Amino acid sequence: MSDVDSEPELPRYVVGIDLGTTNCAMCFVDTAADDWQVETFGVPQWIDVGQWERRDTLPSFHYEWTAEETAGDAQRLPWQTDQPPASCVGVLARDAGARHPGRRAASAKSWLSHDGVDRTADLLPWHGDADVQRLSPVDASAAYLRHLRHAWDHQHPEHPLADQDVIITLPASFDEVARELTVRAAKQAGLPRVFLIEEPQAAFYAWIDRQGSEWQQRVTPGQLILVCDIGGGTTDLTLIRVRAAADGQVQFHRVAVGKHLILGGDNLDLAIAKLAETKWQADHPGESLSPAQWERLVQASRMVKETMLSDxxxxxxTINLPAEGSRLIGGAVQISLSAEDVDAALLDGFFPEVPLDVRPSAGSSGFQEFGLPYAADPAVTRHLAAFLSDHRHSGIGDDADAADRPDLVLFNGGVMAAPAIGRRIVESLSCWFAKPEEADDASGAAWQPEVLVNERLDLAVARGAAYYGMVRRGDGVRIAANLGRSYYMQVGDAPPMGLCLIPGSAEAGQRFSASSHPLELQIGSPVQFPLWVSSTRLADDVGDLVPMQDGEATALPPICTALVRGRQREQATVRVVVESELSEIGTVGLYCVASDTGKRWKLEFDIRSTLETDRDAHLGSGEAAGILDTETMAACEQTVATVFAPDQQPQEQSLKPSRLMKTLQSVIELPKTDWPPSLLRGLWQTLLDVEPGRRQSPQHEARWLNTLGYCLRPGYGVAVDDWRVSQTWRAVHNKLAFPTPASRIESAILWRRIAGGMTHAQQQQLALPLLAGLKGKSGRVEANEAIESWRLLGSLERLDTPTKVELGRLALRQLGQKKHEKLHESLLWAVGRLGSRQPVYGPLNTTVPRDEVAAWVKRLTGLAAGPATLPLALVQLSRRTGDRFRDLPESEREGVAAWLSAAGVGEHYITLVREGGTLRDDEESAVFGESLPLGIRLAR
Known part of the structure; x- marks a missing residue:
């Protein structure tokens, strides 16, 4: 046979990697072996300073060495021949982090799925020490994968991991952004070609592998298998149906996947820690544990959980915590927890006995300790009951013998290593589905599902991933795993109507085209598609139009793009259809395809819209405030043109810039504070279209800048606002036509108004020259300009923490200087925003440390009198959030409450400090600096 006809040689090894919340594991198959089997790779790692060993698992912790720990050349693993690294992962990272929690990053996988933060931002360790380099959840995940790659390559130099078939596991409920970021982490770690498999499937593959040739005797057609996977950070529920095959064998079909729940072993640890703290406070009234003691208590609680749930x-x-500070003698903390205490907190709290028709409670989680959006309802059995109520009939079809209850249960995940939890779940299933006539006549015992056993829960997912790698090569037993989720693009409102793009029956490698519903799109303009997903509407076909009803579908990050053809900005429309595909690695691809030329534009998930600024933008929260009729909109465009495009208008219709806003209010017949976001964004586009007209005079530019910022404020809240902000940045930043004080002031107001939609890099570019000017390093700044500069700086919530601290300290120094008396209002407003315990839009990882803010509060409460913004600043600095890492100590908050009471401010300010809560509309306006557009709110 010629070389042309020969097939490419397959890699020798198939490798499965469990990228876990608490532990990673790696298993492999040597396909050159005569009788292949799945083997475990022992991972070399530090277990103590200067001592390394091979372990079956690699704890998912990243630790930055202290200066003492890096002394000498000891901290090198066998493959580390260059300078000793500044950090490590694994056992030592986990254990050393318990002693120095501010140097350890953990739960990266949970952060990777957190749609309330920028998952690519450097935010770990959460509340870490000031000298520790921050990592993004992607970076931390890449660090674990990189360690595994180096370890493998050192042992297999002729077969590097990047050249093998690598399968990485992830939760079945990971959203598309988390899946994409997992692939990105792998590429960052030097693994450019990986495949993905969902963890419950991998666990079931591990069970099949363990059964050998006997697996068919354990299952029969019609059975329903529940895979209950509760790991360190997430809970995953999956249903698999057993069906008869044409050859007399049986097949496995995955028919349902549960919702993503950040609920797992971490939550159990927190519950024990809360219980322990409550018991300790009962004997020490008025005292509380410090954040450092609390972190050590959480670490100790993991051992309590593992010990007290075992048999x-x-x-x-008894938990023992060391003393701190001056109380080194006699200040140690001892807390004793009984077995009954633990059962009440864990079994009754997380696995209570509930009826089958129960539903999980909504709202926010009581756990606010580490910034993660833990499931609002901690009861796993309530989530399980809802899942089975929704899906136990999925995939039955015409099969009269198909079960509507789980005959078999496979447990997976570290939490399920506790026998007591497994028993409680089995008891719940028996209570829900047992029939009176099924009781055992001899024992009287009710029906129970059979529990399938995987010997090593900590290795099962990695073993199953490696086995799946062989299945992909045609060797082994395949689970017919269709997508299990249907995807829709919203094409109508009231109620939202969804166009099915990918059906739930889709399998990897398939492509679909919604050709029955072509679209006309404007070239060069942003295109935004609200995207929905449903795990219950699995019978819909591509092209079907169906209502997106509550409980049946969930909104995803939107997909968006700006269509560009060639280098010129064409003013034309293009007729397109939306095509979609489910890739071999398990990610979703969506494309706009031109009907005439076949040109394709990839539609990217709008990751920016999943940040805390605008998590529901694609649901139309801003647009819901009202849509203006086209005639009025046309009249507004004409009015704007009379100011900024006078050459296109009759001479008698020209309008002075100072008259623009009053004229628009007359045309719209509404005060400007009542203009809906849809109108504002339409005016923004009109202003950008006439942008050259601002160069007519300084007055034209000042009015153009002022109106542009007003129409785009707060920089988020309406679909594709991030695109509008980027266009504004391109048109204005460092491009003033008239760099007069008026234009500089108006540009500062513009950036302040839309700061919430700006990136960290853009905010840094604005802040650094302003900071230099306010320090007097770039000439004297006039008072009016300094006022707006400080208000702009205060609004830049994406600045890094050291910059915020520097700005806050500078503002407080100027606050005490008579020459800056005109700035006091803006200085206090800026200090309140910079040190706020609950940012308006910014990520929580850049909040100023509470000890620093406590010093600011002490300085401010020491003022004999102050401007009207002083109480508001104190409320922002002291507002209770429920997160001990952000909240000031209770005694200091009480001091602020007393100051506010003496100052005669409203009771709501005092409530916010003592108890927390939601800002009223007038308070939101004061914090933001002016009124917000209708339908857009600040962070809660």
Whole structure:
């Protein structure tokens, strides 16, 4: 056979990697072996300073060495021949982090799925020490994968991991952004070609592998298998149906996947820590644990959980925490928890006995300790009941023998290593589905599902991933796993109507085209498609139009693009259809395809819209405030043109810039504070279209800048606002036509108004020259300009923490200087925003440390009198959030409450400091600096 006809040689090894919240594991198959089997790769890692060993698992912790720990050349693993690294991962990272929690990053996988933060931002360790380099969740995940790659390559130099078939596991409920970011982490770690498999499937593959040739005797057609996967950070629920195949064998079909729940072993640890703290406070009224003691208590609680949920177990467990500061003698903390205490907190709290028709409670989680959006309802059994109620009939079809209850249960995840939890879940299933006639006549015991056993829960997912790698090569038993989720693009409102793009029956490698519904799109303009997903509407076909009803579909990050053809900005429309595909690695691809030329534009998930600024933008929260009729909109465009495009208008219709806003209010017949966001964004586009007209005079530019910022404020809240902000930045930044004080002031107001839609890099570019000017390093700044500069700086919530601290300290120094008396209002407003405990839009990882803010509060409450903005600043600095890492100590908050009471401010300010809560509309306007557009709110 010629070389042309020969097939490419397959890699020798198939490798499965469990990229876990708490532990990673790597298993492999050597396909050159005569009788292949899945083997475990022992991962070399530090277990103590100067001592490394091979372990079956790699704890998912990243630790930055202290200066003492990096002394000498000891901290090198076998493959590290260059300068000793500044950090490590694995056992030592986990254990050393318990002693120095501010140097350890953990739960990266949970952060990777957190749609309330920028998952690519450097935010770990959460509340880390000031000298520790921050990592993004992607960076931390890449660090674990990189360690595994180096370890493998050192042992297999002729077969590097990047050249093998690598399968990485992830939760079945990961959203598309988290899947894409997992692939990005792998590429960052030097693994450019990977495949993805969902963890519950991998766990089931591990069970099949363990059964050998006997697996068919354990299952029969019609059975329903529940895979209950509760790991360190997430809970995943999956249903698999057993069906008869044409050859007399059986097949496995995955028919349902549960919703993504950040609920797992981390939550159990927090619950024990809360219980322990409550018991300790009962004996120490008025005292509280410091954040550092709390973190150590959480670490100790993991051992309490593992010990007290095992068989056998002691009657009680005593936690010992070291003393801190000046109380090194006699200041140690001892807390004893009984077995009954632990059962009440964990079994009754997370696995209570509930009826089958129960639904999880909505709202926000009581756990606010580490910034993660833990499931609002901690009861796993309530989530399980809702999942089975929704899906136990999925995939039955015409099969009269198909079960509507789980006959078999496979447990997976570290939490399920506790026998007591497994028993509680089995008891719940028996209570829900047992029939009176099924009781055992001899024992009287009710029906229970059979529990399938994987010997090593910590290795099962990695073993199953490696087995799946062989299935992909045609060797082994395949689970017929269709997508299990249907995807829709919203094409109508009231109620939202969804166009099915990818059906739930889709399998990897398939492509679909919604050709029955072509679209006309404007070239050069942003295109935004609200995207929905449903795990219950699995019978819809591509092109079907169906209502997106509550409980049946969930909104995803929107997909968006700006269509550009060639280098010129064509003023034309193009007729397109939306095509979609489910890739071999398990990610979703969506494309706009021109009907005439076949040109394709990829539609990217709008990751920016999943940040805390605008998590529901694609649901139309801003647009819901009202849509203006086209005639009025046309009249507004004409009015704007009379100011900024006079050459296109009759001479008698020209309008002075100072008259623009009053004239627009007359045309619209509404005060400007009542203009809906849809109108504002339409005016923004009109202003950008006439942008050259601002160069007529300084007055034209000042009015153009002022109106542009007003129409785009707060820079988020309406679909594709991030695109509008980027266009504004391109048109204005460092491009003033008349760099007069008026234009500089108006540009500062513009940036302040839309700061919420700006990136960290853009905010840094604005802040650094302003900071230099306010320090007096670039000439004297006039008072009016300094006022707006400080208000702009205060609004830049994406600045890094050291910059915020520097700005806050500078503002407080100027606050005490008589020459800056005119700036006091803006200085206090800026200090309140810079040190706010609950940012307006910014990520929580850049909040100023509470000890620093406590010093600011002490300075401000020491003022004999102050401007009207002083109480508001104190409320922002002291507002209770429920997160001990952000909140000031209770005694200091009480001091602020007393100051506010003496100052005679409203009771709501005092409530916000003592108890927390939601800002009223007038308070929101004061914090933002002016009124917000209708339908857009600040962070809660």
């Amino acid at each position: 056998p177990r002691p009657p009680a467990y």
